[in-house]
Amino acid sequence: xxxxxxxxxxxxxxxxxxxxxxxxxxxxxxxxxxxxxxxxxxxxxxxxxxxxxxxxxxxxxxxxxxxxxxxxxxxxxxxxxxxxxxxxxxxxxxxxxxxxxxxxxxxxxxxxxxxxxxxxxxxxxxxxxxxxxxxxxxxxxxx
Numbered sequence: 001x002x003x004x005x006x007x008x009x010x011x012x013x014x015x016x017x018x019x020x021x022x023x024x025x026x027x028x029x030x031x032x033x034x035x036x037x038x039x040x041x042x043x044x045x046x047x048x049x050x051x052x053x054x055x056x057x058x059x060x061x062x063x064x065x066x067x068x069x070x071x072x073x074x075x076x077x078x079x080x081x082x083x084x085x086x087x088x089x090x091x092x093x094x095x096x097x098x099x100x101x102x103x104x105x106x107x108x109x110x111x112x113x114x115x116x117x118x119x120x121x122x123x124x125x126x127x128x129x130x131x132x133x134x135x136x137x138x139x140x141x142x143x
Contacts, residue, residue, distance in 0.1 A: 030139070030140070033142070036103070039104055041100045054124075060118055
């Protein structure tokens with residue numbers, strides 16, 4: 001029984017570490033995006049992410065919502081705007097992040113609202129164990 005409780009404690013500790021490996025700095029909930037225009041996406045590494053996580057990469061995507069219902073980005077990403085390396089750097093303002101310039105697809109102009117998603121993949125620990133995490137922001141599309 002003690003073995004099971006030890007495993008539960010370890011699993012909780014790992015989950016809390018994994019939960020803070022990456023953040024979506026911009027866009028944030030409520031951001032207005034203009035189809036056909038560039039937007040600078042900011043992907044942030046929180047200060048609390050001080051463990052060895054071998055970066056595999058990220059994907060940035062956007063999808064329209066239908067009658068206020070947005071698809072789950074873990075199952076349907078929508079239009080992939082970027083996929084590739086993520087190599088955050090210490091910035092002059094004290095943050096650790098990387099910016100990406102992407103173009104919002106024109107076909108989202110009639111959607112009204114949407115979901116912007118960040119998918120992150122890294123390898124954690126000595127095993128290593130693959131970690132896939134998602135961060136999202138509900139956005140609005142404006143002409």
